[in-house]
Amino acid sequence: MTVETIDIIRExxxxxxxxxxxxxxxxxxxxxxxxxxxxxxxxxxxxxxxIREQTIGVSPVGCSVLAYNYxxxxxxxAAHGRAPAxxxxxxxxxxxxxxxxxxxxxxxxxxGTAEVMHACNRGENIVIIFVNNAIYGMTGGQMAPTTLxxxxxxxxxxxxxxxxxxxxxxxxxxxxxxxxxGFVTRQAVHxxxxxxxxxxxxxxxxxxxxxxxxxxxxxxxGTCSSGWKMTxxxxxxxxxxxxxxxxxxxxxxxx
Amino acid sequence: MAKxxxxxxxxxxxxxxxxxxxxxxxxGVLSLAxxxxxxxxxxxxxxxxxxxxxxxxxxxxxxDAVITVYRKNIQ
Numbered sequence: 001m002t003v004e005t006i007d008i009i010r011e012x013x014x015x016x017x018x019x020x021x022x023x024x025x026x027x028x029x030x031x032x033x034x035x036x037x038x039x040x041x042x043x044x045x046x047x048x049x050x051i052r053e054q055t056i057g058v059s060p061v062g063c064s065v066l067a068y069n070y071x072x073x074x075x076x077x078a079a080h081g082r083a084p085a086x087x088x089x090x091x092x093x094x095x096x097x098x099x100x101x102x103x104x105x106x107x108x109x110x111x112g113t114a115e116v117m118h119a120c121n122r123g124e125n126i127v128i129i130f131v132n133n134a135i136y137g138m139t140g141g142q143m144a145p146t147t148l149x150x151x152x153x154x155x156x157x158x159x160x161x162x163x164x165x166x167x168x169x170x171x172x173x174x175x176x177x178x179x180x181x182g183f184v185t186r187q188a189v190h191x192x193x194x195x196x197x198x199x200x201x202x203x204x205x206x207x208x209x210x211x212x213x214x215x216x217x218x219x220x221x222g223t224c225s226s227g228w229k230m231t232x233x234x235x236x237x238x239x240x241x242x243x244x245x246x247x248x249x250x251x252x253x254x255x
Numbered sequence: 256m257a258k259x260x261x262x263x264x265x266x267x268x269x270x271x272x273x274x275x276x277x278x279x280x281x282x283g284v285l286s287l288a289x290x291x292x293x294x295x296x297x298x299x300x301x302x303x304x305x306x307x308x309x310x311x312x313x314x315x316x317x318x319d320a321v322i323t324v325y326r327k328n329i330q
Contacts (some may be wrong), residue, residue, distance in 0.1 A: 005304045008262040014313035014322040015261075031275030031296065036318025045270055117263045192279060192312040228258075232273040 011158050021047040032232020034222030035063060039132055041069050041199045042102070044158050046161045046205060055098040055206075056090050058083040060107040063138045064131070084119035088210060098209050100127035103144020104221040105146040106136040109171045114147075118174070123214040127205040130171070130217065133224040134243060142228035145169040147248055149166030154226070168246060172219040176253040182214030184253040188221045190236040194249070201251075213255065219245050260329050261309020266301045266321040272296035276313035278330060282306040285313055 029035050046052050052073055057069040061080040064162060068075035078086040083101035090101040108116050108130050116128065122140035135153055136142040142155040146168050150159040160168075176184040183205055189197035205216035221243050223235035230238060263285065269290060276299050277285045286302040297321075301307065309326025 005262045006261070008309075008325050009264060009295055010325065010327075011260075013325040013327045014312070014323070015309055015326045016322070017310040018320040018323070022320055029318065031271035031318075035319070037316065040320050106326055137329050162316055163291050189262075189316075192315045231276055233278050234273070236278075248306070 001214070008239070019047045019048060021045045021052055022074050023070055027070055028066060029063060030226045032223070032225050032235065033063070034133065034189050034224075037195060038102075038129065038198075038220055038222070039064075039067060041189070041195065042100070042129065043071050045199060045203045046071070049203065049206060050151070051098050051206065054096065055100070056086045056094070058090070058099070058101040060103040060112075061099065061109045062104040064102055065105060065138070066207065079246070080235050081107050081110070082115050082126070083107070083112065084115045084126070084128060085225050086237055087128075088119055088122070088124045091124055091126050094124070098206055099125075100129060100206075102129045103131070105130070105132040105134065105144045105171075106135065106139075109145045109169055110116050113171070116171070117178070117184070120175045120215045120217060121178045121180045123159075123182070125152075125209055125214070127202075127209055127216045128201070129205075129220045131222045132219055132247065133169070133222040133227070135227040137224040137227045139168060143230075146171070148242060151242075171254060172217065172249065175217050180214050181217055181253060182255050183208050183216040183218075183251075185217075185251045186219040186221065186247060186249050188244075188249055213221070221249070258328065258330050259308045259326050261307035261324060262304065263301050263307060263313055264323045264325070265301075267292050267298040267300070267325075269291075269294060269319055269321040271319055272298055272299035274299075275316045275318065277283065279312045279316040281310065282308060283310065309324045
């Protein structure tokens with residue numbers, strides 16, 4: 001390290017550091033996992049808007065089941081897929097709190113489809129963060145409802161066949177049709193620009209909770225480099241080439 | 256000559272060597288070290304500190320939030 005670099009590393013020159021809403025625990029996620037970035041964005045939004053004491057998260061079953069170890073806020077743990085139902089209860093008991101669920105695609109789009117559909121249809125005043133990496137990451141890379149046609153997983157070793165396994169489920173478009181949702185968007189966290197946009201979407205979702213604008217639903221298209229059997233950099237490239245044509249980014253509904 | 260000079264501090268013991276910050280850096284400042292940390296990962300480090308402008312792209316993309324970025328106006 002040159003003398004000049006040491007001269008720059010001073011508190012007054014600080015431009016970016018880990019937000020205090022994230023704990024110092026080392027995340028258990030694989031190297032390059034999108035969950036880390038999404039956790040960080042949620043923590044930054046909570047810290048910057050000053051709602052750390054008023055926020056309650058509901059964590060899912062899946063890789064992010066241990067999210068409560070990393071975000072220094074109040075948490076509840078829901079059974080597989082049932083996070084929107086638990087969040088409904090918390091939100092109705094504490095209408096002044098900011099309640100959000102953090103779910104993966106195996107949790108939300110598969111076993112929890114009924115819960116998320118009806119929570120959104122009721123227009124519960126919660127934020128739902130849905131990380132879609134087209135695979136069951138924690139259990140060993142099995143096919144999820146969101147797995148792309150032809151995608152190789154451990155349960156579709158010859159690629160997903162629509163005659164056998166059906167089509168990938170675009171759950172975000174489905175939820176946008178429900179009258180209860182106020183803000184439905186799809187974002188990604190693969191580049192600095194996309195990360196900034198995703199952060200703005202998360203901030204807007206929490207602001208909508210304050211305005212009681214219905215359910216806010218944010219899908220974040222992510223990677224699973226271990227499940228996809230790629231390096232994190234290759235996984236990001238694969239996501240851009242294969243996931244984005246099926247799951248295009250952008251706001252789907254904003255009232 | 257760049258108007259800003261930056262510096263990146265990586266918490267080497269927490270870094271998992273995912274390489275995302277190396278790819279995200281527009282100035283090619285970062286690279287993975289030849290050495291490994293306690294968990295066996297080739298951690299990220301500043302290979303060309305003189306090129307850093309402190310844009311904080313590396314910090315933004317870091318999934319483990321182990322990067323701290325500083326920037327100083329040198330004009």
